[in-house]
Amino acid sequence: MNLDDDVLTLKGIGPKTAEKLHKYGIRTVRDFFYTLPRDYETFETPISISEVRPGKIVVRGKVDSLTTRRSRRRNLSITEGVIHDQTGAIKVVWFNQSYRIKQFAPDKEYFFTGNYELKNGRYSLMSPAAAEVSDIDLRTGLNPVYKAHGSLKSHDFKRMMTASRDRFSLIPDLLPSVPHGTRAKALFYMHFPSSLKIAARARDYLAYEELFELILASKLNRQENNKLKASPIKFDNALIRDFVSNLPFKLTNAQRRAAWDIFQDLEKVVPMNRLLQGDVGSGKTMVATLAAYEVARGGGQVALLAPTAVLASQHYVNLLQIFEKFNVKVELLTGATKRKNDIKARIRSGEVNVVIGTHALLTDDTVFKNLNLVIIDEQHRFGVEQRQKIMLKSPANLAPHLLAMTATPIPRSLQLTVFGDLDVSILNELPSGRKPITTTVLSETDTRERLYPKIQETVLLPPDAKEHGAKAHGRQIYWICRAIEDTDKTVSEATSVKNRTKKLREIFPRLKIEFLHGKMKPLEKDTIMERFKNGEIDILVSTTVVEVGVDVPNATMIVIENAESYGLAQLHQLRGRVGRGVSDSYCYLLTTGDSSSSRRLRELEKSCDGFYLAEVDLKLRGPGEIYGVLQHGALDLKIASLSDTKLISRAQKDVDGFLKTPENLLKYKELMEGITKYQQITTLN
Numbered sequence: 001m002n003l004d005d006d007v008l009t010l011k012g013i014g015p016k017t018a019e020k021l022h023k024y025g026i027r028t029v030r031d032f033f034y035t036l037p038r039d040y041e042t043f044e045t046p047i048s049i050s051e052v053r054p055g056k057i058v059v060r061g062k063v064d065s066l067t068t069r070r071s072r073r074r075n076l077s078i079t080e081g082v083i084h085d086q087t088g089a090i091k092v093v094w095f096n097q098s099y100r101i102k103q104f105a106p107d108k109e110y111f112f113t114g115n116y117e118l119k120n121g122r123y124s125l126m127s128p129a130a131a132e133v134s135d136i137d138l139r140t141g142l143n144p145v146y147k148a149h150g151s152l153k154s155h156d157f158k159r160m161m162t163a164s165r166d167r168f169s170l171i172p173d174l175l176p177s178v179p180h181g182t183r184a185k186a187l188f189y190m191h192f193p194s195s196l197k198i199a200a201r202a203r204d205y206l207a208y209e210e211l212f213e214l215i216l217a218s219k220l221n222r223q224e225n226n227k228l229k230a231s232p233i234k235f236d237n238a239l240i241r242d243f244v245s246n247l248p249f250k251l252t253n254a255q256r257r258a259a260w261d262i263f264q265d266l267e268k269v270v271p272m273n274r275l276l277q278g279d280v281g282s283g284k285t286m287v288a289t290l291a292a293y294e295v296a297r298g299g300g301q302v303a304l305l306a307p308t309a310v311l312a313s314q315h316y317v318n319l320l321q322i323f324e325k326f327n328v329k330v331e332l333l334t335g336a337t338k339r340k341n342d343i344k345a346r347i348r349s350g351e352v353n354v355v356i357g358t359h360a361l362l363t364d365d366t367v368f369k370n371l372n373l374v375i376i377d378e379q380h381r382f383g384v385e386q387r388q389k390i391m392l393k394s395p396a397n398l399a400p401h402l403l404a405m406t407a408t409p410i411p412r413s414l415q416l417t418v419f420g421d422l423d424v425s426i427l428n429e430l431p432s433g434r435k436p437i438t439t440t441v442l443s444e445t446d447t448r449e450r451l452y453p454k455i456q457e458t459v460l461l462p463p464d465a466k467e468h469g470a471k472a473h474g475r476q477i478y479w480i481c482r483a484i485e486d487t488d489k490t491v492s493e494a495t496s497v498k499n500r501t502k503k504l505r506e507i508f509p510r511l512k513i514e515f516l517h518g519k520m521k522p523l524e525k526d527t528i529m530e531r532f533k534n535g536e537i538d539i540l541v542s543t544t545v546v547e548v549g550v551d552v553p554n555a556t557m558i559v560i561e562n563a564e565s566y567g568l569a570q571l572h573q574l575r576g577r578v579g580r581g582v583s584d585s586y587c588y589l590l591t592t593g594d595s596s597s598s599r600r601l602r603e604l605e606k607s608c609d610g611f612y613l614a615e616v617d618l619k620l621r622g623p624g625e626i627y628g629v630l631q632h633g634a635l636d637l638k639i640a641s642l643s644d645t646k647l648i649s650r651a652q653k654d655v656d657g658f659l660k661t662p663e664n665l666l667k668y669k670e671l672m673e674g675i676t677k678y679q680q681i682t683t684l685n
């Protein structure tokens with residue numbers, strides 16, 4: 001059997017159905033077999049209606065007297081009727097499932113399962129699942145439920161699968177022999193389970209298969225990287241020692257260790273491919289600066305890529321200051337940069353040693369003479385193509401060394417799978433003197449009493465002592481909103497930046513309140529940010545554009561509205577905008593959400609550890625949340641869970657075994673074709 005054949009070749013699938021399936025990406029026989037049930041309903045051991053007791057029940061009977069009406073109070077549709085068997089009858093109710101009215105033929109028998117409970121003074125079977133008796137395998141009582149694809153409903157998939165039932169045994173294995181089963185069996189039992197346990201085992205097999213592919217892709221990427229050549233940069237101890245002794249602070253031990261990892265990588269002919277992970281404020285930039293210095297003094301050029309203009313210019317100002325004494329030429333290249341061509345000419349001639357920039361750096365006319373090191377700040381903010389563009393700017397036949405930085409920690413399980421055990425340095429230590437940020441989850445209705453007084457107090461406190469040159473009357477505040485304008489339909493519930501600014505100005509007429517958002521012109525943004533830095537603004541109302549990296553130590557309070565709509569890792573990142581000076585800092589998470597979202601947010605009250613919070617996120621919301629929007633789709637594994645460490649380590653071991661026999665790469669064609677979809681996301685470069 002050829003899994004690449006069109007679905008049209010399967011029994012029970014005609015041209016019309018095939019066309020519909022194609023529309024939903026189910027093109028081949030493989031796609032079809034891998035369209036797995038999302039759940040199983042169980043109709044095991046129905047009881048007679050005369051024996052029904054409150055609680056979860058399964059009954060078998062016919063339905064009649066079905067009617068649908070609208071409830072006046074909550075605008076629900078209510079479908080009601082009676083289920084009866086030979087022994088008696090019970091009332092049945094569905095909410096907002098008006099299609100039920102057409103589902104049942106009066107003379108046919110159905111299974112129902114749901115809760116039998118008291119509602120408005122009467123016992124009813126509440127919103128039960130239902131299936132026609134003749135559709136259910138009576139030995140198991142299990143009914144696979146498929147996601148509806150347009151007009152193709154769950155029972156259509158069931159019918160189509162059943163028509164192909166005898167084809168499953170012909171499915172060849174994807175992987176080299178796996179002791180715990182075959183693909184043919186796993187797929188068969190997913191669609192035709194003989195028990196829930198067997199369905200779970202089948203799912204494990206397929207999850208393993210998926211992890212195997214992902215891990216294989218990432219390991220092959222790593223092998224590819226090892227074939228590339230970079231120009232090695234010799235470690236110059238005296239040079240670095242002199243540089244470090246001129247810094248205004250002592251490096252943390254974690255910074256030393258990370259820098260040492262990098263210096264060793266840079267000495268090799270194989271390009272460095274290292275991820276520098278460190279919680280917000282852990283001082284990643286300084287580590288990158290050391291690497292940049294080493295490369296620049298060794299005669300190479302360095303590109304530092306930042307996701308926003310605000311961040312790029314902040315890096316520029318810092319590096320300019322540090323490098324001034326050391327004869328390293330630094331330039332900034334963003335969309336707003338004037339005389340770009342002039343700067344580009346000097347990059348091309350090699351006169352500029354370190355270029356800091358945004359996407360503006362990626363254009364074809366930015367040419368380097370000798371690009372040896374690429375540093376990507378907040379790497380998860382960039383797409384694969386963008387990262388590749390900058391990597392290709394090195395001299396012919398040479399690849400640049402790559403240092404990617406992120407404050408959004410990649411949990412161990414993702415490191416192993418998605419990145420094939422890539423080289424990671426971790427800054428697990430904050431510079432001394434930092435204090436934890438006191439975090440409070442507040443219901444939005446409590447703001448007036450609990451938040452406004454705190455705002456008054458904060459702006460009246462004397463400026464953060466260490467902050468040089470701050471002209472602020474007092475400390476400063478960030479206020480983060482979800483939307484820019486009220487008309488922003490995607491986030492209609494949220495108060496917008498503009499509206500919030502207006503309201504705050506009414507409440508605090510004597511404070512200087514300004515706003516910032518991504519749709520403003522770069523120059524406007526820079527001006528606002530500059531004024532905030534200089535202490536000329538008390539409250540900065542902003543979207544998450546301030547999320548990454550912005551450093552204003554005199555800001556000691558941050559308010560985040562609609563906090564429930566963000567992932568914990570992102571909230572932690574946002575919170576990291578404060579707590580950058582020597583004073584106590586505060587974070588208020590405003591929520592309109594239910595108690596379960598508040599519970600999630602309370603993790604932030606308890607923990608200041610970005611790594612821990614990312615793990616919680618991964619469990620609760622899946623990997624896309626952590627890994628960033630750009631690669632979101634690609635990482636949504638269909639079956640496997642990236643928190644299943646046991647299965648991950650088993651797959652890892654087996655992939656290593658697989659790679660020991662290089663001929664395998666030719667022998668397992670389907671596998672090798674299948675992994676191409678993972679290759680782009682499993683690489684840093």
Ligand code: ADP
Pocket residue numbers: 249250251252255278279280281282283284285286407431432549551580
């Ligand atoms: P992040 O890791 O979030 O990018 P930054 O590199 O922006 O952190 O550093 C945050 C702040 O800490 C900066 O103001 C930086 O100058 C300062 N800093 C970095 N390293 C140290 C250190 N070893 N001791 C004290 N301050 C440091």
Ligand code: MG
Pocket residue numbers: 284285377548549
């Ligand atoms: Mg940073």
